[in-house]
Amino acid sequence: MTVDRKQLETDIVQLVQARGARYTEVTLRTDLLESGLLDSLLLMDLIFHIEEVYGIRFDSNHVNPSNFRTIMDIVSFVLDQAPVSQRHPE
Amino acid sequence: MKWPLAKRAIPDRQIPLYNRFYLHAAAASQVDPIMVWGTEIDADALQAFLRERNRNGRILITVAHALIRAAALALEQFPEMNVRLVGRRIYAFRDVNIRMAFFHHRNGEMDLLLISHANSKSLEQIGLEIWQRLLQAGRGEGDRDRDLARLRWFSGFWFRQVLRLYGFLDRHMPLPSLGRLDATRASCVTVNDLSFRGAPPMRIYKPTRFPDRADSLNLTLGPVESKVVARSNQFVSINVMPLFLRADHRLADAQLVGRFLAAVRDLLSHPERLDSHADESTAQARFSESPAKPTAASA
Numbered sequence: 001m002t003v004d005r006k007q008l009e010t011d012i013v014q015l016v017q018a019r020g021a022r023y024t025e026v027t028l029r030t031d032l033l034e035s036g037l038l039d040s041l042l043l044m045d046l047i048f049h050i051e052e053v054y055g056i057r058f059d060s061n062h063v064n065p066s067n068f069r070t071i072m073d074i075v076s077f078v079l080d081q082a083p084v085s086q087r088h089p090e
Numbered sequence: 091m092k093w094p095l096a097k098r099a100i101p102d103r104q105i106p107l108y109n110r111f112y113l114h115a116a117a118a119s120q121v122d123p124i125m126v127w128g129t130e131i132d133a134d135a136l137q138a139f140l141r142e143r144n145r146n147g148r149i150l151i152t153v154a155h156a157l158i159r160a161a162a163l164a165l166e167q168f169p170e171m172n173v174r175l176v177g178r179r180i181y182a183f184r185d186v187n188i189r190m191a192f193f194h195h196r197n198g199e200m201d202l203l204l205i206s207h208a209n210s211k212s213l214e215q216i217g218l219e220i221w222q223r224l225l226q227a228g229r230g231e232g233d234r235d236r237d238l239a240r241l242r243w244f245s246g247f248w249f250r251q252v253l254r255l256y257g258f259l260d261r262h263m264p265l266p267s268l269g270r271l272d273a274t275r276a277s278c279v280t281v282n283d284l285s286f287r288g289a290p291p292m293r294i295y296k297p298t299r300f301p302d303r304a305d306s307l308n309l310t311l312g313p314v315e316s317k318v319v320a321r322s323n324q325f326v327s328i329n330v331m332p333l334f335l336r337a338d339h340r341l342a343d344a345q346l347v348g349r350f351l352a353a354v355r356d357l358l359s360h361p362e363r364l365d366s367h368a369d370e371s372t373a374q375a376r377f378s379e380s381p382a383k384p385t386a387a388s389a
Contacts, residue, residue, distance in 0.1 A: 036314075037287065039285075040152055040154065040193075040283075042287070044195045045195075051229075059225075060149075063225075064149055064150055
């Protein structure tokens with residue numbers, strides 16, 4: 001499937017916001033690490049959702065702070081990993 | 091096949107007298123040797139440390155990784171706690187291994203993993219190993235996941251028979267670890283990180299004991315809470331996390347348990363100490379044949 005940035009951003013924001021009351025204010029730029037919102041349960045949900053829907057495979061080395069600091073970072077990482085043929089033209 | 095325990099049991103004369111009362115009490119006397127000690131740690135310090143590490147680090151580090159490292163360093167400091175019961179004899183573990191409960195994403199249930207030689211691994215190494223296992227579990231790709239899937243085929247009747255037989259042998263003989271399913275027996279401590287978002291405040295927690303009975307100790311960390319305390323004649327708000335330790339009086343008395351818990355608490359409240367001697371230690375310990383020598387604790 002083609003990975004579209006806007007669609008990906010909306011998808012991930014919705015997934016995070018659905019976690020509960022504390023997450024409803026999360027935006028693309030919320031620092032998930034500084035705010036302490038990213039725990040291992042959310043991280044695994046994010047990873048396996050992305051793997052399943054967008055066909056990206058995560059390696060343990062990819063579980064680094066720079067890829068998961070904000071939703072924007074997650075989206076950028078997914079787009080970087082997506083094969084060129086799957087990227088939607090900007 | 092691995093032998094997690096030292097070849098010889100700790101001689102009776104090295105075991106504190108009051109521990110021996112519990113150890114040799116008749117089953118009919120219904121003695122309860124389990125004690126639970128709750129305390130709290132300075133969560134501000136731990137959170138600040140993790141934030142700092144995650145600003146520049148290459149692997150995402152969480153509270154669970156810090157808890158594993160703290161438990162390992164405390165066990166290294168108190169080798170007399172790194173033991174298990176076999177029958178009425180006490181054996182030392184050969185290595186400082188830590189068992190952790192985690193949420194198995196694919197199966198939607200809890201599973202256990204083992205971090206071996208956790209005292210000689212850095213936080214990053216521990217983190218990398220855990221993420222690797224969590225990813226593997228989520229995909230159901232690991233050898234352990236295949237073994238767990240096979241185990242589900244056992245009917246309740248046969249599951250019970252296998253557990254009874256294996257449990258009997260394991261309780262009475264220092265068995266080797268045969269495969270991936272029983273490899274997690276190689277640790278005297280299970281750590282639980284229950285500090286996840288949305289967890290209710292924890293006032294009291296009594297950790298269970300896993301049926302393999304390898305883990306005489308359980309360390310559980312609860313969610314962050316704000317609390318007002320008096321410091322320098324002023325009321326200030328601080329963040330704390332509850333920390334619970336379950337221990338067994340047959341293996342350690344309350345004084346030793348308290349010192350061990352204080353060591354874990356100190357490491358988590360001053361997390362910069364978690365980085366100490368990860369590198370310098372223990373290629374030695376890793377390849378050493380001789381187990382840590384337990385010493386008798388005062389009764």
